[in-house]
Amino acid sequence: MGLALVACSSGDGGGDPTDAGSGTGDAQELGGSLTVFAAASLQEPxxxxxxxxxxxxxxxxxGPAVYDGSSTLVTQLEEGANADVLATANTSTMDAITAAGLEASAPESFATNTLVIAVPAGNPDGIADLPDLDDTTFVICAPEVPCxxxxxxxxxxxxxxxxxxxxxxxxxxxxxxxxxGDVGAGLVYGTDVASRADDLEAVVPTGAEDVVNTYPIVELDGAEPAGALFVQFVLSDAGRAVLAEHGFGAP
Known part of the structure; x- marks a missing residue:
């Protein structure tokens, strides 16, 4: 009953599943458990x-959500880790889950994010674009990770x-x-800087708008009933409002 109510209220991303739960005993009586695996950049939202x-x-x-690099999460699931929902920071890592037949439904895109150069507050090295990284120390994510x-x-x-x-x-x-202060700069998502606004500033490098990452979410095979409901919650207007508050773009 709860699933039908949430699905009807959220549909293609419209509606608010909180409307389905409020005043509806069947929706709120859902039991079981929920374990979510999600890309590290999604921790706060x-x-x-x-x-x-x-x-x-x-x-x-x-249960406590597991946040890590998307490729690390996929490897853990392929090796037998148990989770109900997976959200990754790009579509190619999610493709590995569908290729392994570990999904219970088709993945759906729910957010986007864009790379920036993170520098310490005040930008002490005066970094304005990628070539300036040659004048400081910088770190990046490993190539197998979405960022x-x-x-x-x-x-x-x-x-x-x-x-x-x-x-x-x-x-x-x-x-x-x-x-x-280990390094002078790092390539991260805009949301990672926004969540550390007291310590970091963002420099948008030339061409960043051409490498926007799209985030998909999926209910995993064997998931508890709450898994499908949580996916619909993330896709709902209420869920996307939370993501927007944390700086994520619409899919």
Whole structure:
């Protein structure tokens, strides 16, 4: 009953599943558990989304979400890790899940994100674009990670051949190295800088608009009933409003 109500209210992304839960005993009586695997860049909005979902369905046992590089999450699932929902930071990593037959439904796009150069507050090295990275130390994501794949495409398109001091396994690690003063800059998503506005500034590199990452979400094979409901919640107007508050674009 709850699933039908949420699906009807959210449809193609319109509506608000909170309307389905409020005043409807069947929707709020949903039980079971929910485990979500999500790209590291989604941690703040998904923490908020899971908290809101828990208020809608208080009988659902929501486990700690697992946030990491999308490729790392896919590997864990391929090796037998249990989760109900997967959200990745690009479509190619999600393709590996569908190729392995681990999905219970077709993945749906729910957000977008764009690369920026993260620099310390005040931009002490005066970085204005990619060539300026040659005058400082910088880090990027590993190429198998969505932010690293986007960075590789950006560098190739702009003919930039600078050498990073390291390649991290998720975008959070890149942002934190800049925050901690380990390096002078890092290639991250705009949302990673927005969530650390006291410590970082964003420099939009030339060509960034051509390597926008699209985020898909999917209910996984064998998922608890709450899995499908959470996917619909993320796709709803209420879910997309939360994502927009954290700086994510519409799909």
């Amino acid at each position: 998904f923490d908020d989304l899971l908290a809101a979902f828990g208020e809608l369905y208080p009988d659902v046992e929501i 690293g794949d986007a960075t590789t495409r950006l560098f190739e398109a702009q003919g930039f051949t600078g050498t990073p001091v390291s390649q991290e396994q998720n975008v959070t690690a890149v942002a934190e190295r800049v925050v901690n």
